[in-house]
Amino acid sequence: MKLFVVKTLIINVFVLFVSHLHSQSAKITFAPQWMPQAQFAGYYVAQQMGFYKEAGLEVEIIHPSANIPATDLLSSGKVDVISLFLITGMSAKNNGMDLVNIAQLSQHSAIYIVTKKSSGIDRLEKLKGKKIGVWKSGFDEVPKAMMKEKNYDVEWIPILFSVNLFMLDGIDAMTVMSYNEYDNIINCGVNEDELNVFPISDYGYDVPEDGLYCLNATYNAKKEELKRFVEATFRVWEYASANKTEAIDIVLDKMKAAHIPANRVHQDWMLDRVLEMMKGSNKSKDNGRVKKGELLETDFNHASKIFGNSSGNDLKYTFEEFYRSPNQ
Amino acid sequence: MKRTSLSYHIIKNVLLFCIALFLVIFSVYYYFARKTIREDTRENSVYLAKTTINKIEQVLTLAEKNPQIIAKMLEASFVSKDSLVPFLKSMLSVNDNLYGSIIAFEPYYYPEQGMYYAPYVYRQDDSICTSILGDRNYEYFYMDWYQIPKITNKPYWSEPYFDEGGGNVLMTTYSVPFYKDVNGAKTFSGVVTIDITLKWLTEIITEVKILESGYAFLLSRNGVVISHPNSEYIMNQTIFTIAKENNQPGMRETGRRMIRGESSFQAAEFRSAWKPGKLWINYAPLPSSKWSMGIIYPEKEMFASLHRMNFILLVLIIIGLVSLSVVIFKIVSKLTSPLKDFADSARLIASGNFNVRLPEIKTEDEMKELYNSFSFMQKELDEYMATLKETTSAKEKIESELRIANEIQMSMIPHIFPPFPDLSQIDLFATLKSAKEVGGDLYDFFVIEGNKFCFAIGDVSGKGVPASLFMAVTRTLVRSISDNVHSPSAIVESLNRSISQNNDSNMFVTLFLGVLDLKTGELLYTNAGHNPPVLIRKNGETFMFEKTKFIPAGLFEDFKYGESSLKLESGDMLFLYTDGVSEAENVQGDLFGEHSVMQIINNNINARPQELINIMGNEISAHVNGYTQSDDITMMTIVYNG
Numbered sequence: 007m008k009l010f011v012v013k014t015l016i017i018n019v020f021v022l023f024v025s026h027l028h029s030q031s032a033k034i035t036f037a038p039q040w041m042p043q044a045q046f047a048g049y050y051v052a053q054q055m056g057f058y059k060e061a062g063l064e065v066e067i068i069h070p071s072a073n074i075p076a077t078d079l080l081s082s083g084k085v086d087v088i089s090l091f092l093i094t095g096m097s098a099k100n101n102g103m104d105l106v107n108i109a110q111l112s113q114h115s116a117i118y119i120v121t122k123k124s125s126g127i128d129r130l131e132k133l134k135g136k137k138i139g140v141w142k143s144g145f146d147e148v149p150k151a152m153m154k155e156k157n158y159d160v161e162w163i164p165i166l167f168s169v170n171l172f173m174l175d176g177i178d179a180m181t182v183m184s185y186n187e188y189d190n191i192i193n194c195g196v197n198e199d200e201l202n203v204f205p206i207s208d209y210g211y212d213v214p215e216d217g218l219y220c221l222n223a224t225y226n227a228k229k230e231e232l233k234r235f236v237e238a239t240f241r242v243w244e245y246a247s248a249n250k251t252e253a254i255d256i257v258l259d260k261m262k263a264a265h266i267p268a269n270r271v272h273q274d275w276m277l278d279r280v281l282e283m284m285k286g287s288n289k290s291k292d293n294g295r296v297k298k299g300e301l302l303e304t305d306f307n308h309a310s311k312i313f314g315n316s317s318g319n320d321l322k323y324t325f326e327e328f329y330r331s332p333n334q
Numbered sequence: 335m336k337r338t339s340l341s342y343h344i345i346k347n348v349l350l351f352c353i354a355l356f357l358v359i360f361s362v363y364y365y366f367a368r369k370t371i372r373e374d375t376r377e378n379s380v381y382l383a384k385t386t387i388n389k390i391e392q393v394l395t396l397a398e399k400n401p402q403i404i405a406k407m408l409e410a411s412f413v414s415k416d417s418l419v420p421f422l423k424s425m426l427s428v429n430d431n432l433y434g435s436i437i438a439f440e441p442y443y444y445p446e447q448g449m450y451y452a453p454y455v456y457r458q459d460d461s462i463c464t465s466i467l468g469d470r471n472y473e474y475f476y477m478d479w480y481q482i483p484k485i486t487n488k489p490y491w492s493e494p495y496f497d498e499g500g501g502n503v504l505m506t507t508y509s510v511p512f513y514k515d516v517n518g519a520k521t522f523s524g525v526v527t528i529d530i531t532l533k534w535l536t537e538i539i540t541e542v543k544i545l546e547s548g549y550a551f552l553l554s555r556n557g558v559v560i561s562h563p564n565s566e567y568i569m570n571q572t573i574f575t576i577a578k579e580n581n582q583p584g585m586r587e588t589g590r591r592m593i594r595g596e597s598s599f600q601a602a603e604f605r606s607a608w609k610p611g612k613l614w615i616n617y618a619p620l621p622s623s624k625w626s627m628g629i630i631y632p633e634k635e636m637f638a639s640l641h642r643m644n645f646i647l648l649v650l651i652i653i654g655l656v657s658l659s660v661v662i663f664k665i666v667s668k669l670t671s672p673l674k675d676f677a678d679s680a681r682l683i684a685s686g687n688f689n690v691r692l693p694e695i696k697t698e699d700e701m702k703e704l705y706n707s708f709s710f711m712q713k714e715l716d717e718y719m720a721t722l723k724e725t726t727s728a729k730e731k732i733e734s735e736l737r738i739a740n741e742i743q744m745s746m747i748p749h750i751f752p753p754f755p756d757l758s759q760i761d762l763f764a765t766l767k768s769a770k771e772v773g774g775d776l777y778d779f780f781v782i783e784g785n786k787f788c789f790a791i792g793d794v795s796g797k798g799v800p801a802s803l804f805m806a807v808t809r810t811l812v813r814s815i816s817d818n819v820h821s822p823s824a825i826v827e828s829l830n831r832s833i834s835q836n837n838d839s840n841m842f843v844t845l846f847l848g849v850l851d852l853k854t855g856e857l858l859y860t861n862a863g864h865n866p867p868v869l870i871r872k873n874g875e876t877f878m879f880e881k882t883k884f885i886p887a888g889l890f891e892d893f894k895y896g897e898s899s900l901k902l903e904s905g906d907m908l909f910l911y912t913d914g915v916s917e918a919e920n921v922q923g924d925l926f927g928e929h930s931v932m933q934i935i936n937n938n939i940n941a942r943p944q945e946l947i948n949i950m951g952n953e954i955s956a957h958v959n960g961y962t963q964s965d966d967i968t969m970m971t972i973v974y975n976g
Contacts, residue, residue: 142473
């Protein structure tokens with residue numbers, strides 16, 4: 007506790023010093039792709055603990071709503087930076103939004119397809135002809151592409167966000183995020199050994215997810231600020247990884263303020279999984295290991311292939327046009 | 335050893351017994367009391383749960399009726415599209431529990447309405463408002479309240495939720511699907527919902543109080559906490575996240591059973607961070623919404639009355655045991671206090687003070703008996719001591735007289751050796767060892783007519799004073815008779831005659847009497863029933879005289895005794911003895927025997943008279959080995975040196 011106070015004090019003094027230097031600190035507005043939860047712990051911690059101020063930035067976090075997705079916030083100019091799934095970002099750009107990926111945080115796919123063991127579906131192919139719940143609001147591209155490529159004819163049931171339909175056996179299977187819905191099911195009293203889990207990464211669909219995006223115009227205008235934003239974001243994720251309890255405290259406060267049901271157990275789980283997704287250590291590229299926040303061209307190509315197969319459209323841009331790391 | 339009192343022993347034993355008895359009684363009592371309390375609490379809590387659930391069910395089942403009726407009416411096409419909203423409004427206006435109601439249709443149910451049509455009637459402040467839901471931004475088809483009854487074809491009570499628009503109250507929605515007949519097939523057409531606030535429900539649950547701090551909580555079908563005294567839990571936690579956070583697998587299992595719709599009353603298999611200590615739980619499902627109510631109460635409180643009772647009981651028992659000890663101590667001390675006095679008296683009596691005053695006993699019990707015994711003992715001891723004094727003085731007198739008699743008796747037989755220093759033909763030694771103060775053996779020797787040596791050894795029947803007197807008479811008679819008569823047979827006959835007369839006591843005497851001619855060495859002898867002596871020839875030959883045919887003197891007045899003769903050579907030796915030698919007895923009753931006598935003589939063939947008698951005496955002592963001497967022992971050895 008004492009250490010915490012001292013740390014805060016030092017940071018504050020430093021922040022004052024830095025903000026003095028940047029007497030007019032640059033303003034960045036940021037929107038995660040969903041409501042407050044541990045998936046975005048880093049941004050809340052950075053804001054709360056002054057990581058962004060330290061970088062000479064004044065960051066405002068705006069949340070999307072069920073009706074107004076993050077992409078709308080970006081295109082309408084309400085925010086500078088948003089967090090998006092790689093496939094979602096690619097799809098938006100193909101649909102004419104002039105956005106660029108400025109950092110790829112998640113390096114892996116967190117999507118599982120789960121069934122109850124009682125359903126008898128213990129192999130992926132047994133899903134043929136079954137009802138699978140899938141998010142209505144996106145994140146559905148990769149699992150849908152997978153089923154299409156495998157030629158498994160399944161009935162997709164769009165659902166908003168609850169696991170209730172799955173709990174009531176209204177559907178045979180459900181796509182879940184390992185860090186979110188999967189744990190929700192467990193927290194509704196279903197034991198892990200009562201579930202069959204099919205991580206789509208095990209079937210060749212390990213497509214990276216969360217990344218940071220901004221409009222190309224914003225990228226050109228605020229390159230320096232965005233660079234600081236990305237750097238501070240990486241720093242804070244490392245800090246959150248080392249101070250999980252503190253990070254979860256901040257997330258829980260945010261959730262309560264937004265009147266979202268919140269409990270530590272689930273947020274702990276989520277933070278652990280999200281941090282795992284960020285590890286690129288088991289990935290490699292030609293000249294060594296993947297750098298923090300780097301989007302690999304192989305992953306881009308993989309995602310582009312899946313996008314093409316699922317939407318029937320070709321990409322209208324190149325990797326270089328899509329990925330513009332301000333650190334480069 | 336540590337000195338302890340009688341009361342200590344009694345108290346110790348009684349207390350130990352009482353404590354053991356108490357433990358047994360207490361264990362049995364505790365077991366049954368606990369069982370009864372558990373049973374009572376179970377009944378109470380089951381009743382409480384039942385009534386509470388009934389209260390909730392009343393509201394829920396009543397609420398279910400409205401949408402069910404509307405669904406039926408829609409299916410039967412009772413209501414027109416235009417009357418839907420007024421109908422819902424009137425329903426809300428008469429039903430205070432209802433917060434809102436929607437009738438949501440499938441796309442193009444009313445073709446003119448297009449994709450979305452969902453009239454919504456709801457309360458706002460005190461008025462009832464209307465809006466038509468459904469557009470691109472509100473696609474109700476994917477909402478749980480619409481989608482779940484549609485897919486499952488069953489009415490559905492939604493998971494409770496906070497309605498942000500309606501003042502942030504906890505709400506739940508009940509949805510009933512309705513259908514229409516399209517070409518003979520039942521086709522899903524939409525749902526009717528009602529929204530009810532759960533404020534009343536929370537109040538009912540909060541009102542449940544059991545024991546001191548027992549409380550009720552409510553879980554949704556997914557295990558979400560709907561009602562709990564800890565408001566932090568409500569809607570934020572499921573019983574499973576609480577279980578995980580507090581690392582209580584038992585809580586997770588209980589939660590699983592609860593949401594499966596089971597009911598039970600049991601000791602909780604978990605601990606709670608909210609309520610410390612061992613807990614009991616009773617849970618039961620709400621049949622309509624499939625929610626589950628749990629009632630929790632601490633075991634400590636459940637058995638609090640029992641523990642209070644135990645404490646009181648324990649205090650009472652301790653007080654009881656202490657009082658019992660005090661009472662026992664008092665009673666025992668009172669009862670046994672004379673014992674100490676008796677002990678003092680006994681000590682004084684032992685020291686000779688027979689007339690010491692005994693403690694006063696007023697009771698008529700064992701102590702009185704002890705008193706009587708003591709006093710009897712005192713009297714008896716006193717008398718005994720008086721008698722003893724008399725007897726002792728009498729005995730002392732007799733003993734002193736006997737001592738004198740012994741001296742006199744001993745002085746009657748010759749006891750100076752060698753007896754005849756100037757009579758070189760004779761070497762002699764003799765001893766007499768009486769078994770009692772005075773004895774009945776005798777020996778004697780003397781010279782008659784200048785050249786004849788008369789000797790005798792005898793044994794009077796019986797022992798003690800009578801025998802000694804008879805012996806004295808015999809000895810005197812032998813001496814006096816031998817003054818006139820010199821033949822052994824004549825002497826013995828004369829003696830026999832004299833002692834037989836007036837012999838009322840029928841006493842007799844065995845006697846060996848010999849007369850040795852000192853010149854010739856011829857020995858004349860008469861043996862009146864005495865042990866045959868042993869002759870030891872100078873050349874080492876030994877033999878025992880033949881057994882006598884003659885009876886002891888004193889039995890028949892006219893008995894004729896004969897005599898025998900034997901020629902002694904110079905150096906021959908005679909060994910004479912009484913039956914005290916041959917019949918000396920050891921503790922096992924073995925006799926010394928004539929055989930031993932002969933053997934000792936043969937082993938000491940060259941021994942001098944005194945020497946032989948000493949050896950014989952020692953051997954007898956060795957044989958007897960301290961056993962009481964029963965008969966007089968008399969030995970006499972005569973060596974003829976003619």
